[in-house]
Amino acid sequence: MTGISRRGLFAGAGGGLVLGAGTGYGLAQALDTDDDGPSDIVDLSHSVKFYAGAHQVGIATPPQRYCVFMTFGVVDGTTPQELQILFARWSSAIAQMMAGKPVGQVEPQRPGAVPGDTGEAEGLAPASLTVTLGLGPGMFDDRFGFAAQRPRRLRDLPAMPSDNLRPGLTGGDLALQACADDPQVAYHAVRDLARLGRGVVDTGWTVMGFGRASAGAGQSTPRNLQGFKDGTRNIKEPAELDEHVWIDRDDVDWMRGGTYWVTRKIQMNIETWDADDLADQQRIFGRTKLEGAPLTGAKEFDTPDFEAERDGAPVIDPTSHIALAAHENNEGTRILRRGFNYTDGINEVGQLDAGLLFIAFCKDPQQFVRLQTRLGRSDLLNEYISHIGSAVFAVPPGVRRGEYLAQALFA
Amino acid sequence: MTGISRRGLFAGAGGGLVLGAGTGYGLAQALDTDDDGPSDIVDLSHSVKFYAGAHQVGIATPPQRYCVFMTFGVVDGTTPQELQILFARWSSAIAQMMAGKPVGQVEPQRPGAVPGDTGEAEGLAPASLTVTLGLGPGMFDDRFGFAAQRPRRLRDLPAMPSDNLRPGLTGGDLALQACADDPQVAYHAVRDLARLGRGVVDTGWTVMGFGRASAGAGQSTPRNLQGFKDGTRNIKEPAELDEHVWIDRDDVDWMRGGTYWVTRKIQMNIETWDADDLADQQRIFGRTKLEGAPLTGAKEFDTPDFEAERDGAPVIDPTSHIALAAHENNEGTRILRRGFNYTDGINEVGQLDAGLLFIAFCKDPQQFVRLQTRLGRSDLLNEYISHIGSAVFAVPPGVRRGEYLAQALFA
Numbered sequence: 001m002t003g004i005s006r007r008g009l010f011a012g013a014g015g016g017l018v019l020g021a022g023t024g025y026g027l028a029q030a031l032d033t034d035d036d037g038p039s040d041i042v043d044l045s046h047s048v049k050f051y052a053g054a055h056q057v058g059i060a061t062p063p064q065r066y067c068v069f070m071t072f073g074v075v076d077g078t079t080p081q082e083l084q085i086l087f088a089r090w091s092s093a094i095a096q097m098m099a100g101k102p103v104g105q106v107e108p109q110r111p112g113a114v115p116g117d118t119g120e121a122e123g124l125a126p127a128s129l130t131v132t133l134g135l136g137p138g139m140f141d142d143r144f145g146f147a148a149q150r151p152r153r154l155r156d157l158p159a160m161p162s163d164n165l166r167p168g169l170t171g172g173d174l175a176l177q178a179c180a181d182d183p184q185v186a187y188h189a190v191r192d193l194a195r196l197g198r199g200v201v202d203t204g205w206t207v208m209g210f211g212r213a214s215a216g217a218g219q220s221t222p223r224n225l226q227g228f229k230d231g232t233r234n235i236k237e238p239a240e241l242d243e244h245v246w247i248d249r250d251d252v253d254w255m256r257g258g259t260y261w262v263t264r265k266i267q268m269n270i271e272t273w274d275a276d277d278l279a280d281q282q283r284i285f286g287r288t289k290l291e292g293a294p295l296t297g298a299k300e301f302d303t304p305d306f307e308a309e310r311d312g313a314p315v316i317d318p319t320s321h322i323a324l325a326a327h328e329n330n331e332g333t334r335i336l337r338r339g340f341n342y343t344d345g346i347n348e349v350g351q352l353d354a355g356l357l358f359i360a361f362c363k364d365p366q367q368f369v370r371l372q373t374r375l376g377r378s379d380l381l382n383e384y385i386s387h388i389g390s391a392v393f394a395v396p397p398g399v400r401r402g403e404y405l406a407q408a409l410f411a
Numbered sequence: 412m413t414g415i416s417r418r419g420l421f422a423g424a425g426g427g428l429v430l431g432a433g434t435g436y437g438l439a440q441a442l443d444t445d446d447d448g449p450s451d452i453v454d455l456s457h458s459v460k461f462y463a464g465a466h467q468v469g470i471a472t473p474p475q476r477y478c479v480f481m482t483f484g485v486v487d488g489t490t491p492q493e494l495q496i497l498f499a500r501w502s503s504a505i506a507q508m509m510a511g512k513p514v515g516q517v518e519p520q521r522p523g524a525v526p527g528d529t530g531e532a533e534g535l536a537p538a539s540l541t542v543t544l545g546l547g548p549g550m551f552d553d554r555f556g557f558a559a560q561r562p563r564r565l566r567d568l569p570a571m572p573s574d575n576l577r578p579g580l581t582g583g584d585l586a587l588q589a590c591a592d593d594p595q596v597a598y599h600a601v602r603d604l605a606r607l608g609r610g611v612v613d614t615g616w617t618v619m620g621f622g623r624a625s626a627g628a629g630q631s632t633p634r635n636l637q638g639f640k641d642g643t644r645n646i647k648e649p650a651e652l653d654e655h656v657w658i659d660r661d662d663v664d665w666m667r668g669g670t671y672w673v674t675r676k677i678q679m680n681i682e683t684w685d686a687d688d689l690a691d692q693q694r695i696f697g698r699t700k701l702e703g704a705p706l707t708g709a710k711e712f713d714t715p716d717f718e719a720e721r722d723g724a725p726v727i728d729p730t731s732h733i734a735l736a737a738h739e740n741n742e743g744t745r746i747l748r749r750g751f752n753y754t755d756g757i758n759e760v761g762q763l764d765a766g767l768l769f770i771a772f773c774k775d776p777q778q779f780v781r782l783q784t785r786l787g788r789s790d791l792l793n794e795y796i797s798h799i800g801s802a803v804f805a806v807p808p809g810v811r812r813g814e815y816l817a818q819a820l821f822a
Contacts, residue, residue, distance in 0.1 A: 043451065045451040113688060115685075118685055191763055203757045208621070211593075226531075290533060346615075
């Protein structure tokens with residue numbers, strides 16, 4: 001999201017700053033600077049267009065501050081027509097909410113009428129809300145007649161080293177990702193979409209991300225709950241998105257402009273981590289903690305030198321997180337990450353239960369599988385994390401006005 | 412919190428707005444208006460002073476947007492001296508964090524050193540963080556020699572009608588409430604305080620509030636997850652605080668300037684609620700949904716007329732939430748509320764699991780007991796809510812520089 005820092009705001013030349021009135025031009029945009037510190041001003045008035053054309057929102061959209069992820073299972077006996085109506089209703093409701101409007105009347109006038117919108121976002125700004133829809137592998141089984149349209153690379157993720165998946169936290173026929181700069185706006189969106197879906201879909205599992213942990217284009221790099229910057233080398237440029245994320249011609253036709261989506265719920269043993277010394281933490285990541293510089297560099301965006309040695313040993317440990325994940329060491333494999341911190345409170349042994357809601361988009365889930373297989377096998381970080389939730393979805397392309405999400409499935 | 416709305420910002424006279432540079436004067440303060448809509452601009456640069464004198468912070472402080480509440484049990488065998496050191500360390504750490512600083516070195520220079528601060532708030536603004544400490548009834552049993560200093564009105568809450576308390580969600584020797592306009596800042600505070608306490612205190616139970624649901628002085632009224640405004644008639648004026656909240660001379664001396672604190676975790680059956688019709692929802696609350704006006708008035712802040720009748724029946728149902736809770740109907744009893752919305756995801760029957768983290772301050776917990784006994788017995792809202800968590804604490808007075816919280820206990 002756009003934003004400014006205190007430093008940027010008050011360091012302007014000329015001693016003053018003039019904003020035109022009534023321009024409809026957001027304050028934060030007006031004051032945007034290239035200061036690279038985190039922003040102290042959050043402008044909730046900004047809205048994102050749902051009818052954006054080629055791609056769904058919430059993928060290349062610079063990550064908002066909060067996220068609610070929820071999966072759904074289609075109720076037995078549901079017909080393709082009922083799904084079609086659901087997707088049309090969801091699309092229309094998403095467009096409304098992204099514009100800061102309720103999905104129906106909060107105060108319906110007809111006697112005995114139930115409110116069309118649950119109301120808790122009434123009076124709140126759009127807060128850059130985006131909602132993204134994904135379809136799981138199960139949608140292309142024999143239930144709905146979609147088998148011939150199955151996206152070519154959509155299948156359940158294989159078991160991977162270090163997986164510690166919990167039965168209640170895997171898979172899903174459908175998924176929604178609502179991201180916003182106000183968590184009440186994101187929660188309201190998922191709640192009202194779940195409500196619209198009752199009778200056709202049941203809720204599956206959910207994670208609420210309370211703090212952005214990956215950087216997008218134009219954003220300073222936020223920190224995960226291990227205290228390290230996350231997303232320094234994330235995909236940020238349109239050309240990189242075309243190369244690594246958006247599906248072009250090499251999949252089924254109706255998915256052109258779409259992508260694949262992997263969600264992992266990654267528990268962090270933060271109390272154990274907090275007892276580890278700084279040098280070991282930095283060795284595990286391959287970066288310094290405060291600056292986030294690779295251990296071979298001085299600044300965050302310095303390119304890591306995986307060949308550099310000191311006293312005959314590599315400066316960046318070959319089993320450090322950044323060494324194993326780097327595209328240089330994975331035949332160019334890259335994924336678009338969208339991470340959020342989460343907490344589940346306190347676990348059964350009295351320790352803080354928290355972690356990372358990891359979301360990745362890529363034009364082939366094998367990009368993720370390749371990276372995670374290597375990481376799961378050798379990553380020094382594995383001592384402190386556990387992948388407890390997992391799902392994969394196909395993300396249909398974006399829509400233009402008059403269309404609805406996944407419309408091509410019903411053609 | 413300070414803040415402005417889009418409407419306020421761009422409706423200024425003269426078509427422009429000039430901000431001086433380098434004044435250290437927060438943007439939101441500079442632009443503050445009396446527009447009563449919710450603010451679209453959040454200024455995270457603001458900080459609150461910990462060494463505030465008579466009263467602890469986080470009570471009369473206008474409620475921030477997020478809250479992390481956590482209880483602790485004192486480890487068996489802990490000495491009063493160890494508690495004294497903990498309170499002194501906590502006080503110093505809270506003061507640091509409220510000023511936007513880490514509690515120790517994120518990158519300690521000594522070889523083998525463990526970071527003094529967990530790091531995830533590094534680079535984040537103070538976000539109006541406050542941390543409030545409470546002491547439960549158990550602190551004044553025979554363990555620490557504090558029996559003679561027991562606050563006069565501190566005892567476990569009695570069982571009340573409609574209680575549905577879960578064993579893991581009650582009581583606590585100590586409690587911390589961290590409130591901030593950035594949840595990562597609030598979470599970081601509680602996490603690092605829990606870490607400082609390891610060996611002396613164990614974690615108990617916790618609730619993370621993701622959206623403010625009660626209004627304080629100068630704030631527009633936010634909404635709870637039933638879509639209604641919450642806190643319209645909250646205590647907001649200093650004279651009311653003196654009358655209903657701050658302990659003066661009628662308690663043990665060392666508690667002068669302190670208060671009592673009740674936390675309730677109130678689960679809302681939001682999916683059932685969402686199926687109820689508007690008229691019934693409004694009858695249950697006694698207010699309209701959008702405006703939040705009493706059913707006898709037109710505007711939110713109109714005084715409810717509990718005597719008014721229409722067609723021989725009271726306009727505001729005598730068992731509505733506002734009728735039962737109103738000070739006019741409770742011999743003037745009032746409490747200071749600080750509510751936050753929470754979600755626990757999805758429950759065992761697939762419904763959205765959410766509710767209200769209810770926090771109240773009063774100079775005698777009986778103020779809460781009186782109101783909740785009446786509400787628990789008759790409130791029309793009881794069909795849709797369930798009190799599942801509960802605790803009561805004495806809140807020691809505030810501190811001046813050089814002092815630490817609850818210092819008088821060790822005199």
